[in-house]
Amino acid sequence: MNRAPRGGPYAAERLDADALRDEAVRSTGLADFGAPGHGPALDLLVASLESEARLTPVGRAEARETLLRALRTRLRLHAVPVPPVLPPEPPVVLIGLPRTGSTLLHRLLAHHPALRAPRLWELLAPLTPPGAGTADLVADAERHVAELSRTAPELARIHPTGAREPEECEHLMNTDFRNSVLGMLSYRTPSYARWLAEQDLTAAYALHRAQLAHILARRPAPAGSRLLLKSPSHLWHLPALDRAHPGARYVVLERDVDEAVGSVCGLVAAARRRRSDAVDPVEIGREMTAATHAALSRMHAFTADPSVADRCLTVRFTDLAADPDGTARRVLERLGLTADGALRRRWHEHLSSNPRPDHVHPRESCGLPPVGPRPAPHRTEATP
Structure with a gap:
């Protein structure tokens, strides 16, 4: 699997871009990274x-393991042709700030047989390395999840996941090293984040599309189905995403901005504490307030464009939290799909097994003013 060892001599080794490239070349036997634009x-x-x-x-x-994984994937992407197997129908993409209910809605919709959501194991390894099989890739993803639970239990509780669960396609953005989640939320990298906000991600989304094609070639989607994608990283670069996936349908998750900022701060603090002992909550409050307003400005400009507006459906967090079944059915209806009794029973089982985690918003410690009470937890009524 060519995974970088955890801890040991690698734990204190400084990150060096050229050394990382050299190791990726040595471990794969490949040397073509494609267009040089990824270098800067x-x-x-x-x-x-x-x-x-x-x-x-x-x-x-x-960080070293994440970057090596991305470099090896990039090398493999340029070593084999892109399979022509994307579904004929444009994808459905959930867009919105983190902590707007997108994970809940994504996992409910993914139960529908006409919506194909990539799983975590597929996103971590969109191409199968030589000598590996599906069981190896799933086991590698299970180790990834176990390590997250061990080193960052608070983060794992806020955003629970599993090797076979639908997950954010932001992992596919790492191969061009232009990923807002990686560089804005997971780590404190302000210089990189400022630079990334102004970049054209056309090349990154071309690789995003190519990796999805490889995922579907390995495990084909049912006939007539659509891809179901989601990631907060898309918010800053929606026009480039739309060019890569023409005609995509967008489910726009919205939440009270002050509530969203507070919840995002808690997520970011948990993510950064996994990687650093010097996390400044007040700094996170300032960063996430500015990043949130910038992202919303870009999202609203994009969704208001006449060429896009009729492809968007807005879902409010309060509605989703109060009635996830009804909200998911409304989304399916807009997509021309139905929710039969078997699907709604699977939703009920999912909701019963995955109660909404209690998440305290660290507003005061992040220097943010208080807001009102949070919405009531979602209902899990029996389904006929």
Whole structure:
């Protein structure tokens, strides 16, 4: 699987972009990284991780593994042709800030047989390395999840996942080293984040599309189905996403901005504490307030465009939290799909087995003013 070891001599080793490239080449036997445009992105990300992220040895080892995984995937992408197997129907993409209910809705919709959501194991390894099989890839993803639970139990509780669960396609953005989740939420990398916000991600989304094609070639989607995608990283670069996936349908998750910022701060603090012992909640409050307003401005400009507006459906967090079954059915109806009794029973089982986690918003510690009470937990009424 060519995974970088956790801990050991790698834990304290400084990140170096050229050394990472050399190791990826040695471990795969491949040398073509494709267009050189990824180089400045990787160089800046690595420099920002080393000079600004305040990494612990464990955090540095994790960053190193993430970057090596992305470099190996990039090499494999340029070693084999892209399979022509994307579904004929444009994908359905959930867009919105983190902590707007997108994970809940994504996992409910993914139960529908006409919606194909990539699983975590597929996103971590969109191409199968030589000598590996599906069981190896799933086992690798299970180790990834176990390590998250061990080193960041609070983060795992806020955003629970599993190797075979639908997950955010932001993992596929790592191969071009232009990923807002990686560089804005997971790590403290302000120089990289400022640079990334102004970049054209057309090349990154071309690789995003190519990796989805490889995923579907390995495990085909049912006939007539659509891809179901979601990631908060898309918010800053929606026009590039739309060019890569023409005609995509968008489910726009919205939540009271003050509530969303507070919840995002809790997520970011938990993510960064996994990788650093020097996490400043007040700084996170300032960063996430500015990033949230910038993302919403871009999202609203994109969804208001006449060429896009009729492809968008807005879902409010309060509605989803109060009635996830009814909200998911409304989304399916807009897509021309139905929710039969068997599907609704699967939804009920999912909701019963995955209660909404209690999440305290650290507003005061992040320097943010208080807001009103949170919505009531979702109902799990019996389904006929």
